Amino acid sequence: MRLILPLIFGLGGAALLVALGLWQLQRLDWKEGMIADMASRIGAPPIALPRDPDPSADNFVPVSLNGRVDGRPLRVLGAWREGGAGFRIIAPVETEDGRRVMVDLGIVPLDNVDREAEVALTEDSLEITGNLNWPDDLNPGTPDPDGEIWFARDVNSMAETLGTERVMIVARNVVPEAGPVPVPVGLEGIPNNHLGYAIQWFGLALVWLGMTVFLLWRIRRRTI
Known part of the structure; x- marks a missing residue:
């Protein structure tokens, strides 16, 4: 026993x-x-922007579109694994067919944000290739936005502020260059x-x- x-x-x-x-x-x-x-989604050939993209089915899908920045971008302050400390520039873009979506144009250093944001407001039409993304940057300690400065990419709240669809494209390539350095969607940090x-x-x-x-x-x- x-x-x-x-x-x-x-x-x-x-x-x-x-x-x-x-x-x-x-x-x-x-x-x-x-x-x-x-990886298979991210690396696939880009398609036209879907009419009604779904956050689950279409996350990371590559897309291409033409449009111009239509309004002052939002700045998201953070220390980004992909590009160091700085601001991500989230711009409202009006496409050639009249849709308004958000484009994450990339990161700018803290000391260059004013100059780079002005460049991002160019009137030129942009050829944008990137990936649909609904990033999950929010956490319980994320501060509320301070004017144009945000502390997380909150797609729903940003869309309401910018008057766009609840759709964000993280740019991989922008022609002509819009100022910020694009930080494409990747598998780093997973x-x-x-x-x-x-x-x-x-x-x-x-x-x-x-x-x-x-x-x-x-x-x-x-x-x-």
């Missing part, structure tokens, strides 16, 4: 740790599939640590089994 309870406890704990490791392997398979799907977590859980399971064997050995020696 002295051996049965520790054995059950040890095997049960090891089984739980192994189950957590297997769950992480399932998550790894799901994450790799998601990343592969994103965490995929599930294999490491699985190895940790399996390692803990081995340690747990080793401790169980040692405990059983100690108990058995005391009873001899």
Whole structure:
């Protein structure tokens, strides 16, 4: 009886740790599939801007359009993984067929934002290639906008402020150059640590089994 309870406890704990490791392997398979799907979307040939794009079905889809900046852009302050600290310039763009959408023209350094924003207000027609995106920059600590300066790309709120559709294109290429340096949508920064977590859980399971064997050995020696 002295051996049965520790054995059950040890095997049960090891089984739980192994189950957590297997769950992480399932998550790894799901994450790799998601990343592969994103990569295939991002790298596909650009299409015309869909009439009614869907945030789930059309996220990351490459598009091309012609239009001009129609209104003063919003500036989103942040330290961006892709381009360092600076402002992302989110401009309202009127397309040739009369639609109004938002275009993330890219990042400008903090010390050049006034000059670059003026360049972004050019009257020239722009040829824009990029990806539809509904970024998720918001978190519980995000401050409210301060005039034209925002602290996250909130598609719905920005669309209401700029009077556009709830559609954002993250520019990959703009002709002629609009001032900001485009930061295309990419796979950088997507965490995929599930294999490491699985190895940790399996390692803990081995340690747990080793401790169980040692405990059983100690108990058995005391009873001899």
